[in-house]
Amino acid sequence: MKKTEDDLLRAIEQLGFPIIDDLQDTAIGNLGFERQVKTVTTEGKRLDAATAYIHPLLNDGQHPNLHVLCESKVIRVLFDEHKRAVGVEYTPNPEYMIISTATERARMTVKARKMVVISCGALGSPLILERSGVGSPDILEQASVSLVADVPGVGSDYQDHNLVFWPFKTNLGPADTLDALWSGRMSPEEAVANRLMQYSGCDMHGKYRPSKEEIKEMGPEFEKHWKAEYQDYPSKPLMITASAAAFVGDPSLVPAGAYYSLGSYTAYPKSRGHIHITGPNWEDPPDLETGFFTEAVDVTKQIYAYKVIREMMRRTSMYRGELPIGHPEFPAGSEAVLVDLDAPLAGDFEKPLGKIKYTPEDDKAIEKFLRKHIGTTWHSLGTCAMKPRHEGGVVDKTLNVYGTQGLKVVDLSICPENVAANTQITAYTVGEKGADIIMRELGLADAKQEGMNLNGHLLV
Structure with missing residues (x-):
């Protein structure tokens, strides 16, 4: 929706990322963020x-x-x-x-x-x-x-594109996200009236790379990987991010509300897996190994993306904090500790706009969460x-x-x-x-x- 699109793109621009009309237009480069193109007919129907x-x-x-x-x-x-x-x-x-x-x-x-x-x-x-x-x-x-x-x-x-969606609390209304529809609190008829049936929930799509300083911070193993596979290819993105106007998961796990999620997926994972038969019949369960995170550099990429995504959402008007179920548990006293701007103790606490400084312990907390929750993008x-x-x-x-x-x-x-x-x-x-x-x-x-x-x- 235009309201959430505009809000998110303004925040992204504040972080110094370019906003591009068409990420596929290689004449101007394909690194940056764009409004998500949607396959909707003039009759308001989505296509497949x-x-x-x-x-x-x-x-x-x-x-x-x-x-x-x-x-x-x-x-x-x-x-x-x-x-x-x-x-x-x-x-x-x-x-x-x-x-x-x-x-x-x-x-x-x-x-x-x-x-x-x-x-x-x-x-x-x-x-x-x-x-x-x-x-x-x-x-x-x-x-x-x-x-x-x-x-x-x-x-x-x-x-595959290793994927994880990071959910945030917002001040949006029930007609601004897909949460009410997905949880059954909004009927299909109401969703049609609010134009939600033709809304994919995806407002933004982006491709990006770390700065020279960030590459150094990501460690010598990643630097070696970067020099071998990215340094000489300036248009090759490290990470891709897309938005979802909802909590991406079982709605019964979270309180009724309007949430917004940003997904990070690895553009070119180094990790590999396999799938093979175990018997001659189609009923025989396959031997499937996704291979996710078998290469440590793929974890490093996702840790970097998490830090970028949090900074994006912290700068939006809709942001009211992180939804704990979908974020790492950081050590007490960490600058990265989760925020709840609607908590009674928050008082007049204003949205933090300074970049969070993460410690090695914070990175371990992010890695622990990632190894437990990383998933497929269905891009096999x-x-x-x-x-x-x-x-x-x-x-x-x-x-x-x-x-x-x-x-x-x-x-x-x-x-x-x-x-x-x-x-x-x-x-x-x-x-x-x-x-x-x-x-x-x-x-x-x-x-x-x-x-x-x-x-x-x-x-x-």
Whole structure:
């Protein structure tokens, strides 16, 4: 909302960060803060991939070859004796369907004449490949799956944007944040009347780097990392921050109120994880290791971001202190101790505008909180990377899975490295480019000129 946008951006500007109209405009640089761009139609409706890409094709009557099978789970890809993908085996998903008979539990197949395209994300696609016999021989042997193609990189190099939201108390009203709606204190009808149904709660997005003085304060290990991966790339952000007009969590854990949160996520985490199958069936729980904070420099980055975020909120008009449930517990007497401007003992205490000076003990308190609460941004990628096979790659430059024929992966799992942004647009870009590649290989390159939708063919 404009009120909270203006308030937050004024505070950010006070800290010396630039305010930019478009962070993606590389002509002016991509370090700074912007008003969050929102995907809202002229009718006031928010958009997503399904409503923008799939639903129009299902409803236009011009794509009889497009079939969407919901509430089903892909088990594996089927291959012939030449390692060509010839179909997919799937089963009804009991998480969404009532399975009552053996027939309903049966494994069913869809045959493919041209190719099979997997698009199940960084968590789903590597598991399907491994259940199909594509992956590391050692992992497949342990899972009792016969080897089809030796591709050791499948499921490795899991990456994400390590995320934590820091909540603050505010003087905002119930129609200024999403708390009342999320907690059930506001009805959907009231939310529509207050235009909250078209509000994502995100007002601001920013990318930033530490100053030379801050880099020194972050220690020799971080300095070494900085010189190797950031110093010579002046437009590469260290951290990304986005706002959320709400307490991001279970509303029953906090008193009724209007809260505001700032999230910090690591643009390019050094830490890596993995995901692998543990058995041949889709019900077998996967071996997932996020790898968060396995590299100490990633903790240092988040400690730095916390200090920046607190200074931002302390300078806003809405700020009334920190919500204790979402912040570290600092030692008594610390300058970093949490503030409550509405507490009876606060009296006429004014908002602190001087920067907090953190001690090593304060940094330990922040690290302790981070290690307990760091989470995912749902920006998973990297587990079927597009790079040379001998370097751990899974797909080649045209998205073909190494060691197989007629099989492609088209989703964020192919990204070999992270992106300094929300990965939504990257996912759309991968999909569009994948569709273009597939159309050319199928001899449909002229379909675009004939008015046929790229994404329709990708999904067929």
